[in-house]
Amino acid sequence: MFDWLGFKKGLPLWWSCRLNRGLKEDVEDIFEGIANTRMELLKSWTDEYWSHLDRLLEQIRSLEAERGEAHELWRAAIEKLFIAARNRASDFSELFLLDETSSVVFSSYPAHIGVSYAGEGHIYKGLVYTKDGDKCLFGPYADLLTKQIGPSTSAFHDKMTLLYIVPIMKDGRWRGALCGRVPNDVIGDLIQRESGHVYPDSGDNYIFMAKPVLNTHIAPGTALSRSRFEDRTFTHGENLKDGVTTDWGTVSVKEHTELELMFTDPATGKLHPGVANTIANGSNLFVAFPGYSDYRHIPVIGKGVTFKLPHCPDLWGMMCEGDLEEVYRVRSIRWKLLRLQLPLLIVSAVLSAALVYGLLGQSPAWLTACAAGGFQLLCGLLIARIVQKKGAQPVVDNLRRINRFIRINAEGKGDLTQRLGHGQFAHDETKELAKWINNMIDSLEGIMLQVKQAASDVLSSQHVLTVSTVTTEGSTERMSGKIHDMIRSIRRQLKDIDVAKDVVNDMQGTLRVLEDKASGQIAVAQSEVERIGEKMDQISRKVADTNRTILTFMDTTQKIKNVLQVIEEISAQTNLLSLNASIEAARVGEHGKGFAVVAGEIRKLADLTRKSTEEINETVQLIYKNAQEAFQSMEEGTLVVTEGTQLVAAASEILSGASAEESLKTQVVDEVVDLMEKIAEVSMENRQISTEVEAKVQELLADIVNVRHTSSHVEAITDFLQHLVDQFRLTETRRR
Incomplete structure (x- = not known):
């Protein structure tokens, strides 16, 4: 057995x-x-x-x-x-x-x-x-x-x-x-x-x-x-x-x-x-x-x-x-009360029987009955007093002790470092209750410590995100200023091109008059061609300046992409920390609902940050693409200007021998006009691209500001979460 x-x-x-x-x-x-x-x-x-x-x-x-x-x-x-x-x-x-x-x-x-x-x-x-x-x-x-x-x-x-x-x-x-x-x-x-x-x-x-x-x-x-x-x-x-x-x-x-x-x-x-x-x-x-x-x-x-x-x-x-x-050392309260009452009842019964036996035949029946009843009443009162003092009162004291302990944490501002001492309780249901209350408080403290750590991590990440956002905002503003400078330069170049186009048109009429008036006025035409050459050189320099400005803008756009990668990483960590907080809060059940709501809000804001970052990244990609197209267009413009300069030089040579080659004058002038029209078309395309780039940069700047505001909102929620956790007193040495 x-x-x-x-x-x-x-x-x-x-x-x-x-x-x-x-x-x-x-x-x-x-x-x-x-x-x-x-x-x-x-x-x-x-x-x-x-x-x-x-x-x-x-x-x-x-x-x-x-x-x-x-x-x-x-x-x-x-x-x-x-x-x-x-x-x-x-x-x-x-x-x-x-x-x-x-x-x-x-x-x-x-x-x-x-x-x-x-x-x-x-x-x-x-x-x-x-x-x-x-x-x-x-x-x-x-x-x-x-x-x-x-x-x-x-x-x-x-x-x-x-x-x-x-x-x-x-x-x-x-x-x-x-x-x-x-x-x-x-x-x-x-x-x-x-x-x-x-x-x-x-x-x-x-x-x-x-x-x-x-x-x-x-x-x-x-x-x-x-x-x-x-x-x-x-x-x-x-x-x-x-x-x-x-x-x-x-x-x-x-x-x-x-x-x-x-x-x-x-x-x-x-x-x-x-x-x-x-x-x-x-x-x-x-x-x-x-x-x-x-x-x-x-x-x-x-x-x-x-x-x-x-x-x-x-x-x-x-x-x-x-x-x-x-x-299995537990002894039920029911068993303890039974063990306490049973000997008393046996003693009471024996004494009652002895009393009745002693009075039986010596006293009237009514006196015997009254004596037996009175004795039973006294025994009952005595038994009730003993059961109350030895049985019920210790249980009540233990329950009050447990009640006081629970009351400390009932309002959400408790000392989670305290535990009920097992030695204060007998081996009955009250001790079992005390053990499980300790276990529950210990679990709650562990979860609260994890939530506190998660909130601290989120807050640190938000500080980093805020700093990165401010840096990105500053970089974007600087890039916006450079783009404005580039656009002003392009506009000046467009004015110069318009002036050159007008000069070429005037030159065309002049050359046709010169063709009718003879070779004596060819020298005037040559001077006009030289003026065109100077203008072409000026246009070439302006186009080169524009190329360098666009390259600088493209490099700045790449830096923005690197900053956005940092923001995406911080947003992903924020989302992971909020998910961990939700999981840990779920373990607590009813006690963790408040923290689950806060963690959910953090996760939503992290998702909003991620989506905003993705939209900004797409915008930067589009800006970079447009900048590349602008650069390519300006490269083509450079080639066209170079070609125009060569043609102007050729026109000068042609005009030098105009007396022998009058038939070539009209052809050269027509080619120069066509060239200037091409330059004008390229300039118009550059103007359109520059306007689009400027608009996209303004959108990017607005998105960056929104990210900064979102970051500040998440930081405020994290501060509130930490304030909630700080209401509890925790054993910091348990943090992991």
């Missing part, structure tokens, strides 16, 4: 399970929920940190051109990017960059620069795995450098390490890697959530190796995360550092739980049933008596799951357990 526990240990545990047999389904749901939420938390955390590295790698690639030309500037830019990435992803204790020889060329921890991993080093297997372009979450492994660098966000810290490795590929070849170092205790914090622990005395969530693929040296059943009871932090009794005593020897670790502890039953030397069944079946749920023996040979129950983190080749397992004794 008591299986491996034996009668002495098994009987009290069996009785506890028997009294709480109605809780079995709830206990199953509790362990299912703990396992699933912790597993999803690990996966979402891993995905988030991969996204941080992907974004950083894209930013590094954008600076690749500067690496060879201006190496010092490149290093300064990389340093700024690393600082910004670590601020966003605080669990990284170090970010470093490897070149194609596997040497560290840059690191957020300067002492690491120059270290080579080309040989059989700590991360050699992980780097080999990435040679084909696959990312790798490598570890955990022991690295003294992790301890030397120091902790990131975890209160615990040792040399155990997780490493994110993103390969840098070029033309299908491995050219290096971007790596992010995370102290392994971070994942222990993620799955433990200590302040909201449901079973504070015994509950332990731990990760173990289920099936090694890359780290084949780690045997299945080996610990991969820190145990709650590694040292005296969460236990005042035996722990793994001091040694846990069993009938089959002492279970202990020298430095840390990871890679040292094997989850075996000391009685058999084999993997204990929870871990073994989880590895064999992929999951395991067991919450019934007598539980199963863990590595301490203590009866435990719980849920086991196996999973793969994104880009981690190995299959991991996680156990969410609690000691059978703690899980």
